[in-house]
Amino acid sequence: MNDKTQGSTSVGYWRLVLRQLKQEPLAMISAGVLLLLVIAAVFAPWLAPADPFKASMLKRLLPIGSPGYLLGTDELGRDMLTRLMYGGRISLIMGIVPVLSAFCIGTTLGLVAGYVGGRVNMIIMRILDIFYAFPSVLLAVAISGALGPGLSNSLIALTLVFVPQIVRIAESVTTQVRQLDYIEAARMSGASNLSIIRVHILANVLGPVFVYATGLLSVSMILASGLSFLGLGVKPPEPEWGLMLNTLRSAIYNKPMIAALPGAFIFITSIAFNLLADGVRSAMDIKK
Amino acid sequence: MLSYILKRLLFALPIALSVTVVSFMLVYLAPGDPLNAIAPADAPADVIQALKSAYGLDKPVPVQYALWLWRALHGDLGTSISSGRAVLGEVLGAVSNTFMLAIVASLIGVCMGCMLGALAGYRRGSWIDKIATTLSVIGVSIPHYWLGLVLTIIFSITLGWLPAMGAGPGGSSDWVWDFEHLRFLVLPATTLCVIPMGIITRTVRALVADMLEQEFVTALRARGISSTAVFRHIAKNTAPTVLAVTGLQIGYLMGGSILVETVFAWPGTGFLLNTAIFQRDIPLLQGTLLVLCMIFVVLNLIVDIIQPLIDPRMGRA
Numbered sequence: 001m002n003d004k005t006q007g008s009t010s011v012g013y014w015r016l017v018l019r020q021l022k023q024e025p026l027a028m029i030s031a032g033v034l035l036l037l038v039i040a041a042v043f044a045p046w047l048a049p050a051d052p053f054k055a056s057m058l059k060r061l062l063p064i065g066s067p068g069y070l071l072g073t074d075e076l077g078r079d080m081l082t083r084l085m086y087g088g089r090i091s092l093i094m095g096i097v098p099v100l101s102a103f104c105i106g107t108t109l110g111l112v113a114g115y116v117g118g119r120v121n122m123i124i125m126r127i128l129d130i131f132y133a134f135p136s137v138l139l140a141v142a143i144s145g146a147l148g149p150g151l152s153n154s155l156i157a158l159t160l161v162f163v164p165q166i167v168r169i170a171e172s173v174t175t176q177v178r179q180l181d182y183i184e185a186a187r188m189s190g191a192s193n194l195s196i197i198r199v200h201i202l203a204n205v206l207g208p209v210f211v212y213a214t215g216l217l218s219v220s221m222i223l224a225s226g227l228s229f230l231g232l233g234v235k236p237p238e239p240e241w242g243l244m245l246n247t248l249r250s251a252i253y254n255k256p257m258i259a260a261l262p263g264a265f266i267f268i269t270s271i272a273f274n275l276l277a278d279g280v281r282s283a284m285d286i287k288k
Numbered sequence: 289m290l291s292y293i294l295k296r297l298l299f300a301l302p303i304a305l306s307v308t309v310v311s312f313m314l315v316y317l318a319p320g321d322p323l324n325a326i327a328p329a330d331a332p333a334d335v336i337q338a339l340k341s342a343y344g345l346d347k348p349v350p351v352q353y354a355l356w357l358w359r360a361l362h363g364d365l366g367t368s369i370s371s372g373r374a375v376l377g378e379v380l381g382a383v384s385n386t387f388m389l390a391i392v393a394s395l396i397g398v399c400m401g402c403m404l405g406a407l408a409g410y411r412r413g414s415w416i417d418k419i420a421t422t423l424s425v426i427g428v429s430i431p432h433y434w435l436g437l438v439l440t441i442i443f444s445i446t447l448g449w450l451p452a453m454g455a456g457p458g459g460s461s462d463w464v465w466d467f468e469h470l471r472f473l474v475l476p477a478t479t480l481c482v483i484p485m486g487i488i489t490r491t492v493r494a495l496v497a498d499m500l501e502q503e504f505v506t507a508l509r510a511r512g513i514s515s516t517a518v519f520r521h522i523a524k525n526t527a528p529t530v531l532a533v534t535g536l537q538i539g540y541l542m543g544g545s546i547l548v549e550t551v552f553a554w555p556g557t558g559f560l561l562n563t564a565i566f567q568r569d570i571p572l573l574q575g576t577l578l579v580l581c582m583i584f585v586v587l588n589l590i591v592d593i594i595q596p597l598i599d600p601r602m603g604r605a
Binding site (some may be wrong): 037129130132134135136137138139141142143145146147218222223225226229230231232245249251253256259260263264266267270271273274275278 | 301310314317429441540542562580
């Protein structure tokens with residue numbers, strides 16, 4: 001019985017947050033922009049005007065607005081619009097997946113550390129403290145540098161950067177909530193540890209962790225594309241915004257607009273994520 | 289106070305030690321035999337054997353770590369594979385370039401951030417608040433490597449005002465404080481300062497706005513104290529937080545400037561990391577990482593120690 005009342009209020013809460021969010025114009029515009037980018041990326045094979053890999057020596061670095069090439073062509077004569085759309089696939093995946101996996105791993109670890117407490121808590125938290133001794137960009141670069149270039153290695157590196165931050169939040173909320181009376185009441189009424197965590201604690205932890213994770217999306221976008229920019233992410237000729245920014249650097253002298261274009265997309269995505277995160281934060285009324 | 293400093297030092301010690309462990313373990317994170325990272329692929333068997341014992345790779349891992357740490361404590365970080373020179377010398381030269389860039393960038397960023405944040409906090413909802421908030425959102429959202437590229441396009445290529453690459457005329461990497469060299473610093477420092485500016489603006493704005501609503505400010509004003517004096521009280525109360533954020537930011541910039549250094553071909557640690565990663569120069573990677581992280585640990589320690597000097601309440605806690 002207890003389960004049901006708790007469950008229904010938590011659903012109501014999220015619905016309330018969504019309603020609140022709909023009244024934030026900036027957040028809604030950002031969500032719209034992100035939706036467009038996602039649609040362009042997901043449906044790139046059907047929407048894109050050209051083949052992302054088809055190079056042409058005769059059509060190198062055509063300016064923006066050339067007939068048939070809306071956003072010009074890159075240093076190998078490939079259609080920029082097409083490559084930007086396809087590039088969004090890997091860039092968005094590289095931005096979102098690390099946050100998602102860190103969200104899952106971090107929340108679980110934080111719940112365990114906070115709920116079990118004692119020595120387990122100490123071991124988990126002290127190990128994670130080590131990661132705080134590294135500036136995050138440096139940590140990501142060092143890990144993916146040691147693992148070697150590649151998409152999955154960058155994903156692993158970025159996940160490792162975000163996990164400790166999420167664990168800290170999940171752990172501190174869990175530790176606070178665990179001592180509250182209603183948890184004691186639930187335990188006395190015979191609820192198992194698992195159901196206490198699932199029903200009573202998770203509902204409290206998810207909110208703050210969710211807010212924090214949405215804020216990480218923009219960081220993750222910038223870092224992920226940054227790794228590709230350094231040559232640590234996907235390899236050419238794969239289209240990816242950070243990598244495109246790198247390979248187009250040779251063009252900054254004669255076609256600066258085209259050279260800057262992929263970065264503009266990283267910027268738009270990252271700022272949209274940030275504004276959306278701000279909206280979510282104020283909709284959930286959690287002070288940062 | 290003394291016991292507080294000692295306590296902080298004791299806290300920093302295990303962190304510093306764990307940093308050395310992680311830096312050391314990087315060799316084992318790298319795919320394949322760690323020896324592959326040290327020896328050239330076509331090395332004859334006796335050379336490999338000699339290298340193995342020279343690097344202590346024939347001993348168990350904990351012993352290897354102890355030996356490595358012992359040498360590192362004596363300033364021997366090994367030899368760079370790509371250049372054949374001692375890692376420590378390479379790293380120290382690069383670190384000073386990176387440090388200068390990071391310090392200048394954070395100073396600009398912190399000053400701008402404090403100014404914008406204070407103005408925005410004082411005049412909430414005004415046009416200046418809107419500008420400050422927009423700037424801070426842009427500051428934390430912009431991919432700074434892209435900003436560097438855009439600034440290069442505008443100020444070096446189109447306008448021709450500033451050099452696009454390097455840290456000195458003729459590709460020299462030895463820094464001198466003169467006008468010729470400063471021109472090379474402008475673009476990278478401007479690019480890097482955007483991040484601390486955005487973060488500090490946000491922090492200061494929130495702090496000031498929060499404080500203006502507190503009773504002690506009302507009390508001060510009710511006593512007829514001038515607005516400059518009220519501002520002094522507010523500044524004193526925001527200082528510890530700003531200091532803490534600044535310390536972190538300098539550390540982040542030092543570690544994170546690799547991207548901006550790549551854009552501007554700045555001869556700092558970013559350049560070393562790049563070389564280390566793409567030439568699989570593991571001793572260089574280890575050494576650079578270790579030195580940068582130690583600086584980060586020390587910076588945090590300094591902030592921890594300075595904070596109670598500004599805010600005596602912290603020292604007693």
